[in-house]
Amino acid sequence: MKKRFQVVGIGNAMVDVLSHVEDGFLAENAVEKGIMQLINTERSVELYGKMGVTKEISGGSAANTIAGIAALGGRTAYVGKVRDDQLGAIFAHDLRAQGAVYETPFAAPDGADETGRCMVLVTPDGERSLNTYLGVSEHLGPADIDREMMANTEWIYLEGYRFDGPESHEAFALAIDACKGAGGKVSLTLSDPFCVDRHRGAFRTMIRDHVDLLFCNVHEMQAMFPADDLKASMAEAAAEVEIVACTASENGAYILYDGETEHAHAVPTRIIDATGAGDLFASGFLYGLTSGFDMLSAGRMGCVAAGEVISHIGARPEVDLMGLFKEHGLV
């Protein structure tokens, strides 16, 4: 029997606050380029005060992935916590408007924390440097996991960033148990090389015990599986999970499974804003995988979706992705 969902994603629910900056701004404000750094309320206020004019666009890594799957017509849902405030309303609206199911209860209205946001500083080279105020997204816990939903999905997609919250480990465990108990599978994204450094042990255990499909980029791969070269790191990863999907920027992505390696080429694009590249790769790949396409086609779908999202500001697709798949002869 067909399950209700192809993919259910769990992660940090965020609204992105995007601004163009020069490289000097990063240096002056001690922002590390190209990675995600967690910031507290004070730092968030300080940094926002120095940022120029911004745009607000729904974000959140796994939420971007789920939005992409929904945009492709996939059956998909998202779990992540916002508060009943204006940014929370925007986040919920945008996911649902895209066709995803989103039913996570609002965070309690009595706390000091607001809906999480990520200050995205985009430099002229298109690279993005992320400054994340987690807000209530931090409070995602086991009570937010609907076992029935998890039993009713072919895949769950876990966001590595969410390992930054203690209660969320329990939430992940619950989701994995319900999903696998009903024959579903588990995918994980390593999210960020520094996220790997923070959670190496927890990632290692989860990969070994539960993960069927591992998403990462080459930096995360080498942080997680240190070896002489990328090929050796990928081989180590492939020994642990059924499928490895490793993105490599302008070199596209490598898919390892059953002792094979497929190379999906990147779509040539002028990079305006790299935000969401990995997230949308996962959208395309998971959509392809759960729609009966072969590994290389799924990888190419990932590359096409990633190519779309880096061609404009913001981490949600703006162009009909299925139309792009058609143009590329993928469907």
Added chain:
Amino acid sequence: MKKRFQVVGIGNAMVDVLSHVEDGFLAENAVEKGIMQLINTERSVELYGKMGVTKEISGGSAANTIAGIAALGGRTAYVGKVRDDQLGAIFAHDLRAQGAVYETPFAAPDGADETGRCMVLVTPDGERSLNTYLGVSEHLGPADIDREMMANTEWIYLEGYRFDGPESHEAFALAIDACKGAGGKVSLTLSDPFCVDRHRGAFRTMIRDHVDLLFCNVHEMQAMFPADDLKASMAEAAAEVEIVACTASENGAYILYDGETEHAHAVPTRIIDATGAGDLFASGFLYGLTSGFDMLSAGRMGCVAAGEVISHIGARPEVDLMGLFKEHGLV
């Protein structure tokens, strides 16, 4: 002695909620194309629920104008009301980040209204249809007018849309009195043809008694000064005020003063989103006028600034406007 400000703008403080829609969406949802329509909370919730994925970008007609002047390095301030909520914080941040002074007190926190927002539906032809929930912007009143600020500006810029609030008429009167009493001048934008219909009498009185510079587009011009043709309407307007600046879309703008008519040509641009075209024309024109440029140059500055803002989503400039002025040989 040089005044502190070149221009102080007064209007509806808004955050724009922008979404791409097909023309059919407008018809199905009874949205009138190309104009601004006021909506109440229920309609706002209904329409937002039907809209697809959105972007949130600070807006508000006069606020866009002031942001443009600030972006050019002009000395400028804005008066308009938001609440101390997340959208209010975004609005205030973006104006100040651009370099404008913005000190209007927050609306009282006990009311039901939130910071105003404008749902902007952008059709494939680039036209925008505005659906405005005024929220607390409606409550702008005489207490929000700082007489010293108004005495310290060369020009005030009044947004026609703000005639929709009864208390604001009093606020405008106070601002005009303080400004003119100190030798300043008054500009007004008619904002929208239906806004002209709603406030014809009040506009007529204000134009006759106080306005030195009138901004409008050809539709607003013909609504305000009905005559056999555009030329006759413009002549009527020119008889009432010192300067008329009438925009005409792809035909650029006409500047009437001292019995002369100057024609500033439009900058050829692919229209992505027409939101803010008139607002940014006013930025360029007011900047030019208050920086000692002649009428035609000021008009051309208006056309260049308008051309920039319609080439992307959102009504705030994204490219260095002074750089564009240089490219066009204006500075």
